[in-house]
Amino acid sequence: MPNEELSAGRSAVVGHAGSYSKGVARRQEILDRAIEVFRERGADGTSLRGIATAIGVSHAALLHYFDSREQLLVAVYEHAESLRDTAKTYQDRSALDVLVKAAMINVGVPGMVELYTTLVAASLAAEGTPSNVFFSDRFARIRKDLAGRLTAEQAAGRVRDDVDPDDIAALLVAASDGLQIQWLLEPSVELERTLESFAVLLAPTS
Numbered sequence: 001m002p003n004e005e006l007s008a009g010r011s012a013v014v015g016h017a018g019s020y021s022k023g024v025a026r027r028q029e030i031l032d033r034a035i036e037v038f039r040e041r042g043a044d045g046t047s048l049r050g051i052a053t054a055i056g057v058s059h060a061a062l063l064h065y066f067d068s069r070e071q072l073l074v075a076v077y078e079h080a081e082s083l084r085d086t087a088k089t090y091q092d093r094s095a096l097d098v099l100v101k102a103a104m105i106n107v108g109v110p111g112m113v114e115l116y117t118t119l120v121a122a123s124l125a126a127e128g129t130p131s132n133v134f135f136s137d138r139f140a141r142i143r144k145d146l147a148g149r150l151t152a153e154q155a156a157g158r159v160r161d162d163v164d165p166d167d168i169a170a171l172l173v174a175a176s177d178g179l180q181i182q183w184l185l186e187p188s189v190e191l192e193r194t195l196e197s198f199a200v201l202l203a204p205t206s
Helices: 021-041 048-055 059-065 069-083 095-106 110-123 130-155 165-185 191-195 198-202
Strands: none
Touching: 021 048, 021 059, 021 069, 021 110, 048 059, 048 069, 059 069, 069 110, 069 130, 095 110, 095 130, 095 165, 095 191, 095 198, 110 130, 110 165, 130 165, 165 191, 165 198
């Protein structure tokens, strides 16, 4: 969901990458097709076989690269995120600016926001599952990136220095996730304007 632009340094490929260049390309083609399906439908409980039908490949083709439906869903989200990764573009942007822009990209593809929400919920069910490993690592990376940006902004006098960057980073992630869920339920929620309120809250006090 939030913060695709903050996800540089990802973990290993989810599922099986394929042994040869042809296999790698085939896996990517499958994921490209799956992204379009989930942009339109989200994660609606479809079986692995049903997903294969929807994206126009055989069930066996999916099983060659992914061991389970959950592993495929995580790979779809990870692949969509990698296609939208613009970490270099955002290198000198503020933590809040990156967060707001990432959130606004997300709401342009509501099916992917729903997929994200489904996977995060699944990640809480048990440790060591594909979604649990992926999102635990991802949240840690995002918090670290935001905290680093906030620390630099404090040193430059652009963010108040009486707040802890790690705490604010966690709050920003929570706010972005929570507001996007509210937006799914009620599209009139002013996501961008509400997130930008943090600029006032984080402004230097003197």
